Amino acid sequence: MIRSTLLDADGRQILISNDFGDYAIISNDEFRSYETGSETALSTERLRDLEARGLAKADHQRPRSKLEEAAFNTRKSFALEGPSLHIFVVTLRCDHSCQYCQVSRANLSAPGFDMTSETAALAVDRVFESPSSTLTIEFQGGEPALRFDLVRRIVELAENRNLTENRTLSFAMVSTLHHFSDDDLAFCRDHEIRLSTSIDGPSVLHDRNRPNPDRNAWLQTVEALDRARAVLGHEGVSALPTITREGLSDPRGLVDQYRDLGFPTIFLRPISPYGFALKTRKAIGYRMEDFLRFYDQALDYILELNANGEAFEETYAAILLRHILTPFHSGYLDLRSPTGTGLGVLVYNYDGRVFPADEARMAAQTGDQRFTMGTVADSFDTLMASPAMQWLMKGAVSEHLRGCRDCAFVPYCGSDPVFHATVQGDPAADRRDSEFCQKHMHIFRGLFRRVAEAEPETMRTFIAWAMRKPRDEVHVSGWVDR
Numbered sequence: 001m002i003r004s005t006l007l008d009a010d011g012r013q014i015l016i017s018n019d020f021g022d023y024a025i026i027s028n029d030e031f032r033s034y035e036t037g038s039e040t041a042l043s044t045e046r047l048r049d050l051e052a053r054g055l056a057k058a059d060h061q062r063p064r065s066k067l068e069e070a071a072f073n074t075r076k077s078f079a080l081e082g083p084s085l086h087i088f089v090v091t092l093r094c095d096h097s098c099q100y101c102q103v104s105r106a107n108l109s110a111p112g113f114d115m116t117s118e119t120a121a122l123a124v125d126r127v128f129e130s131p132s133s134t135l136t137i138e139f140q141g142g143e144p145a146l147r148f149d150l151v152r153r154i155v156e157l158a159e160n161r162n163l164t165e166n167r168t169l170s171f172a173m174v175s176t177l178h179h180f181s182d183d184d185l186a187f188c189r190d191h192e193i194r195l196s197t198s199i200d201g202p203s204v205l206h207d208r209n210r211p212n213p214d215r216n217a218w219l220q221t222v223e224a225l226d227r228a229r230a231v232l233g234h235e236g237v238s239a240l241p242t243i244t245r246e247g248l249s250d251p252r253g254l255v256d257q258y259r260d261l262g263f264p265t266i267f268l269r270p271i272s273p274y275g276f277a278l279k280t281r282k283a284i285g286y287r288m289e290d291f292l293r294f295y296d297q298a299l300d301y302i303l304e305l306n307a308n309g310e311a312f313e314e315t316y317a318a319i320l321l322r323h324i325l326t327p328f329h330s331g332y333l334d335l336r337s338p339t340g341t342g343l344g345v346l347v348y349n350y351d352g353r354v355f356p357a358d359e360a361r362m363a364a365q366t367g368d369q370r371f372t373m374g375t376v377a378d379s380f381d382t383l384m385a386s387p388a389m390q391w392l393m394k395g396a397v398s399e400h401l402r403g404c405r406d407c408a409f410v411p412y413c414g415s416d417p418v419f420h421a422t423v424q425g426d427p428a429a430d431r432r433d434s435e436f437c438q439k440h441m442h443i444f445r446g447l448f449r450r451v452a453e454a455e456p457e458t459m460r461t462f463i464a465w466a467m468r469k470p471r472d473e474v475h476v477s478g479w480v481d482r
């Protein structure tokens with residue numbers, strides 16, 4: 001199927017794409033010729049180019065060739081793998097009281113919020129029931145380092161089990177980094193547990209967003225980062241910002257904070273609509289258009305840095321560009337069709353409940369039990385056939401959804417049924433009414449417009465990000481579609 005979407009408000013440029021991710025950017029006049037079959041604005045050469053790439057009007061409804069089938073299968077290869085990411089919420093307790101994390105945490109001394117050893121062992125059984133050849137166990141909280149004893153136990157249990165399973169097994173942990181002993185860090189190094197922490201910006205902003213008992217969260221995080229890097233290596237720890245309303249005012253300041261701390265990337269996402277109360281949302285939340293203005297300014301700055309020779313990545317753009325400029329999927333769970341919800345990730349809560357996404361866990365935490373798949377005592381097959389999965393799968397395939405099915409960005413986008421179930425009340429809600437769509441329309445349009453401009457330094461950066469190559473290894477910058 002071939003779809004078309006305007007790239008700018010006045011309709012001067014139009015993107016046409018097919019199911020396999022091939023695309024062309026043509027002018028309004030060319031598009032009219034394309035639609036009517038006249039050659040007045042569309043040269044014979046251009047028509048042949050479109051034919052060669054399966055984008056000619058006549059290709060709209062014809063059956064797929066073997067080559068196209070192979071391209072489609074490559075792009076969607078994740079669909080047959082089964083859940084590869086398994087998130088263990090080992091405790092909900094945390095000593096921080098971040099404004100945007102109210103429903104996902106419990107007080108440090110609160111009883112009844114830790115996973116038991118029995119629950120952990122059953123969850124490990126579920127992990128190995130997944131058919132995926134690649135398994136990542138990620139520890140989250142609360143603050144998972146508060147139960148590092150349980151983390152050790154789960155890692156050892158999974159490694160022992162893998163002696164006979166022979167999967168590609170890896171570990172990750174999301175942590176403030178504040179609570180690691182030297183022994184804990186050595187264990188992370190020896191078992192290759194990748195650490196990820198939160199840094200919301202310069203110290204004043206970080207401390208306001210993420211209050212800890214000593215009111216010095218930024219300082220403690222930076223000191224802990226140095227300690228962790230000394231044991232795990234510089235690449236062993238990554239970081240993510242949560243962007244609150246206050247953070248929107250200074251995109252350069254946030255990017256510079258990450259550069260100053262020696263991170264080669266930053267991942268810019270709007271604050272999630274889950275996990276905090278309505279009152280707080282009013283205080284720290286914002287409209288999507290405000291985030292997109294911030295995003296554009298940050299991306300401009302990052303592209304400027306790259307053009308001046310400093311390799312620095314904006315990870316969300318890199319994910320989208322991998323979908324646009326290569327035949328491969330990035331693996332990113334929120335941008336899959338069929339969805340990554342339950343099909344790519346499972347979440348084992350401290351109390352034994354199982355969810356198809358971390359956002360689903362947070363929605364359930366606010367009382368909406370429609371997102372609960374079952375418990376760790378249920379078999380993998382039972383969990384996958386649960387009413388929660390049947391409900392969410394109504395919004396699993398973008399190509400079938402209202403809004404997306406006619407959108408030229410659909411080969412590069414995703415369906416995210418949990419977001420739409422939470423915000424719009426229906427996993428299959430019309431995407432044209434959603435902030436998810438508003439965000440992606442805007443970012444896709446910006447990226448494709450830059451691709452059409454083909455400014456050499458921007459293309460060198462884009463290709464490096466999409467191909468996951470060092471920037472100085474991209475020797476031929478420039479053309480993609482002209």
Ligand code: SF4
Pocket residue numbers: 398403404405407408409410413414431432436437438440441
């Ligand atoms: S969510 Fe929006 S941008 Fe993405 S494919 Fe659907 S309609 Fe297009």
